[in-house]
Amino acid sequence: MNKQFYTLNETAELLSVSKETLRRWDNNGKLKSVRLPNNYRVYTQETLKNYTGGVGIFDMEILDENHYQPIKAYKTIELFAGAGGLALGLEKAGLECELLNEVDKWACQTLRNNRPDWNVVEGDIANIDFNKYKNKIDVLSGGFPCQAFSYAGKKLGFEDTRGTLFYEFARALNEIRPKIFIAENVRGLVSHDNGRTLETMIDVLESLDYKVLSPKVLKAINYQVPQKRERLFLVGIRKDLNINYSYPKPDEKIYVLKDALKAGKLYPNDVPLSSGQTYPESKKQIMDLIPPGGYWRDLPIDLQKQYMKQSYYLGGGKTGIARRISWDEPCLTLTTSPAQKQTERCHPEETRPFTTNEYARIQTFPDNWKFAGSMTQIYKQIGNAVPVNLGYAVAKEIVRALNHHTIEQELLERFAS
Incomplete structure (x- = not known):
């Protein structure tokens, strides 16, 4: 795939020289780079073709970790x-937050x-x-709660979604005019009302001059x-901009519960002690009989019927x-209440729900992130959150897309002058 410019890392790879050699050539004029914000160096395809005499070295795409470091604010x-x-995932990727809104x-x-x-x-x-932020923001993000629309036999426009939280997200988008937006939601939105709810949302966002x-x-x-855990992501790019975004590629390694609660690659220490909910004695007696990785079908038949009631026959x-x-499996999706019936998430060894700190670790929050409120409120906040590392993966690609756009704009301006 041909590109218009190449980073320092990519050029070193293409020419089979070190980055130090490239910097030396740049300084003595042998192969000049274009300097961008933060002293970021790129090489144009034309410059490289002239240097190599047109040798066909441009049919490869190299992943450059430098692309994931913001070259401007x-x-x-x-x-x-x-x-x-x-928000933590975006911060981890180097994005700077101007405003956060939350009702809770x-x-x-x-x-x-x-x-x-x-x-x-x-x-x-x-x-x-939000009008004071118009054209001053690069990224608008948020997970608006999914609300049903009344179709009345026709597709809805922007104004017809008024009164819903989706309308407020779209209104903010229209007033701010960011370069990119990220909207996340439950995966059930894909099939809600046979897909028509999501289709309507996309139609509305497209009508605001965003390519979704x-x-x-x-x-x-x-x-x-x-x-x-699974989350639906929508990414939109303002139609007047040439920005290319790609969803993050999956990592090869799958982390499991042990990685969350024990010292290892995700965390340098075991999970700190904290408070947590407990099971009533009747449920504890049931859960005592469940092995790690097991569930209600591991109970004796009479207890299965007693515990599941009519659900046993469904x-x-x-x-x-x-x-x-x-320990050796990823946790099931966390809910907002770890002890409620039908969504139990029991510790592997101790017969109890996960503590609040364990909950936070499973969502990849850092240990120094402290939650306010009662235990019930803390579980609710953590259970509703986007996992930090998932947000980070999405945000890294946002940074990469914005970096490429910034570089292209800088090159166009320099060559035009």
Whole structure:
């Protein structure tokens, strides 16, 4: 695939020389680079062709880790920010947050406690005027709750979604006019109302002059998250800009519960002790009988019928009910309440739900991220969050896309002058 420019790493790879050699050639004029923001060096295809005498070295695409380091300050606004899972992923990728909006007071307190410098706006998004940020923001992100629309036999336009939180996301997009937006939601949105809800959302976003990429369900286990969580991502690019975004490629390694709770590659130490919910004695007696990796079908038949009641006679595996997670598997998707019936997530060795710190680790929050509120509120915040490492994987590709756009614009301006 031909490219218009090549980074320092790519050029060194193409010419089979070291980066130090390239820097020396640049300084003595043998092979000049173009200097961009932050002293970022790129080489144009024309320059390289002249140097090599037109040798065909340009039919290869090299992944350059430098692409993932922002070459300028990229600004973001996050809506429906929750406890900061996605925002932390964006921060980890080097993006700078200008504003976060969230209606839940405890989630807002969590954000303020951990990042006093973040501009956290608490309250109903409908009361926020975003016009002052117009054309000043690179990325708008957020996971608006999915609400049903009333179709009345026709496709809906922007105004017809008024009163929904999707409308507020679209309104913010229209007022801010960022280069890129990232919207995430539950995977169930794909099939909601036979796909018509998602189709309507895409139609509305396209009508606001954004090119919406094909929706993508990303599995968190593919992005250094020890959890079988899936989230739907929508990425849109302003139609007047030449920006190419690609969803992140899956990692080769799958992390499991042991990686979350024990010292290893994900964390340098075992999970710190913390409070957590407990099972009532009746449920504890049931869960004591479940082996690691097992669920309700590992109970004696009489207890299966007693515990499952009428659900015992219905179809489906219901493998999340009375489930004890094993050390060597990724955790099932965390819920907002770890002890409630039918979504049990039991510790591998101890007969109890995961503690709040264990919950946070399974969502790949750092240990120093402290959650505000009661235990119930903390579980809710963590269970609703986007896993930090999943957000990071998506955000790295945003940075790469913005870097390429920045470089292209800089080159066009220099060659035009």
